[in-house]
Amino acid sequence: MEKCRLFFYERGMSLKRIRFVHAADLHLDSPFAGLRKLPPALFERVKESTFRAFKNLCDLTIEKEADFLLICGDLYDGEDRSLKAQVRLKKQFERLQEAGISVFVLHGNHDHLSGSWTKLDMPANVRIFSERVEAKSFTAKNGSKVHVYGFSYPKRHVLENKTDEYRKTGDADFHIGMLHGYLEGGTKMHQPYAPFALQDLLEKGMDYWALGHIHKQQILHTHPYIIYPGNIQGRNRKETGPKGCMVTEMDPLGTHTAFYETADILWEKRTVSVKGANDFNRLYTVCRNALEEERKEAQGVFLQLDIKDPDLLDDEALGKVKNGELMEVLQEGEEADRNFVWVHRITLPEDAFVSARDDGFILQEMKKTLAQLEETTVDEAVSPLYSHMVAGRYLDLDGDEKQRLLLEAEAAVFEKLKGRGKR
Numbered sequence: 001m002e003k004c005r006l007f008f009y010e011r012g013m014s015l016k017r018i019r020f021v022h023a024a025d026l027h028l029d030s031p032f033a034g035l036r037k038l039p040p041a042l043f044e045r046v047k048e049s050t051f052r053a054f055k056n057l058c059d060l061t062i063e064k065e066a067d068f069l070l071i072c073g074d075l076y077d078g079e080d081r082s083l084k085a086q087v088r089l090k091k092q093f094e095r096l097q098e099a100g101i102s103v104f105v106l107h108g109n110h111d112h113l114s115g116s117w118t119k120l121d122m123p124a125n126v127r128i129f130s131e132r133v134e135a136k137s138f139t140a141k142n143g144s145k146v147h148v149y150g151f152s153y154p155k156r157h158v159l160e161n162k163t164d165e166y167r168k169t170g171d172a173d174f175h176i177g178m179l180h181g182y183l184e185g186g187t188k189m190h191q192p193y194a195p196f197a198l199q200d201l202l203e204k205g206m207d208y209w210a211l212g213h214i215h216k217q218q219i220l221h222t223h224p225y226i227i228y229p230g231n232i233q234g235r236n237r238k239e240t241g242p243k244g245c246m247v248t249e250m251d252p253l254g255t256h257t258a259f260y261e262t263a264d265i266l267w268e269k270r271t272v273s274v275k276g277a278n279d280f281n282r283l284y285t286v287c288r289n290a291l292e293e294e295r296k297e298a299q300g301v302f303l304q305l306d307i308k309d310p311d312l313l314d315d316e317a318l319g320k321v322k323n324g325e326l327m328e329v330l331q332e333g334e335e336a337d338r339n340f341v342w343v344h345r346i347t348l349p350e351d352a353f354v355s356a357r358d359d360g361f362i363l364q365e366m367k368k369t370l371a372q373l374e375e376t377t378v379d380e381a382v383s384p385l386y387s388h389m390v391a392g393r394y395l396d397l398d399g400d401e402k403q404r405l406l407l408e409a410e411a412a413v414f415e416k417l418k419g420r421g422k423r
């Protein structure tokens with residue numbers, strides 16, 4: 001194929017060619033409410049992360065001299081579209097305008113068109129899709145003609161398959177479909193908005209399908225490409241790994257696409273084996289090494305450590321895992337670093353609280369009861385505090401914290417039963 005390209009170039013023949021960047025799910029100004037307990041400097045960095053990732057995206061688009069940028073929905077996190085998010089979005093769009101780069105935008109379930117917000121006008125290079133599937137045409141500097149198809153969510157819940165409304169029209173060198181939607185049979189973690197089957201998209205004869213909605217990067221099909229780029233910045237411990245966008249080049253001979261990272265902060269998770277590290281000192285060293293291996297050049301990392309074989313630990317070491325001391329010493333001094341690695345969670349296998357030898361009747365019953373406890377149990381237990389005049393003001397437990405309280409309670413009960421604890 002490269003030979004064919006050379007053939008064209010050597011003869012000075014014009015080859016239709018475009019380069020674009022495909023991103024989705026910016027979720028600008030995500031509140032990161034569950035992370036409010038972080039040291040202030042770290043929390044500030046986290047709150048800025050969606051904006052920083054978006055700036056990285058625009059830097060990359062300019063650096064690659066792209067013809068245009070596609071953003072496939074969920075630009076804003078909230079349907080109220082904070083003014084701060086709009087101002088920051090606009091500022092970057094203006095940079096793209098100065099560089100002569102167009103932007104195609106559609107809105108998704110998070111930033112649908114019927115939310116109430118103070119509307120800030122966007123610069124003229126930004127072309128926003130309306131609630132009906134429509135085609136927008138674009139001519140690149142080299143004369144290549146492109147049709148881009150898409151629609152914005154008129155309301156939060158778009159539950160019907162919209163692919164029928166996509167029609168390839170007119171003569172263009174390249175046809176690109178944009179869609180914020182859910183691949184039928186896909187992950188249960190996302191709501192089934194604007195569902196589609198792969199076959200629905202293939203039948204349309206597009207040269208590229210730019211998708212949004214699922215936060216994990218996935219190439220669903222290669223000829224033609226059908227791609228979820230994932231979000232540009234992970235927002236919680238479930239959104240692990242690199243986050244970014246696709247940079248795509250198309251000419252009549254084919255399409256080439258590659259993933260580029262944009263995230264300022266990464267969420268990672270790794271298993272730590274404690275074999276040969278039974279006391280606290282050695283456990284600390286093993287965890288410290290795991291932490292250093294995760295350190296990036298300029299990005300920050302939130303790290304979850306899953307401890308394997310905790311039975312091998314002595315009582316003191318296990319105690320310091322459970323009471324949070326290990327986590328605390330691992331966090332020491334990290335918040336000031338640009339490339340911090342912040343251990344935010346250390347887990348033990350579920351049965352780490354009970355060893356096989358004393359798993360008697362009482363423990364069995366206790367385990368059953370504990371398994372039935374839910375977050376609502378915590379709500380009930382702390383409800384008198386909520387109505388307390390002073391305490392109520394400081395209480396604001398999210399799901400993670402309730403889970404943590406339950407785990408701590410569970411650990412305390414088992415400690416007592418095993419006669420291991422000194423509490």
Ligand SMILES: [Mn+2]
Pocket residue numbers: 025074110213214
């Ligand atoms: Mn989204």
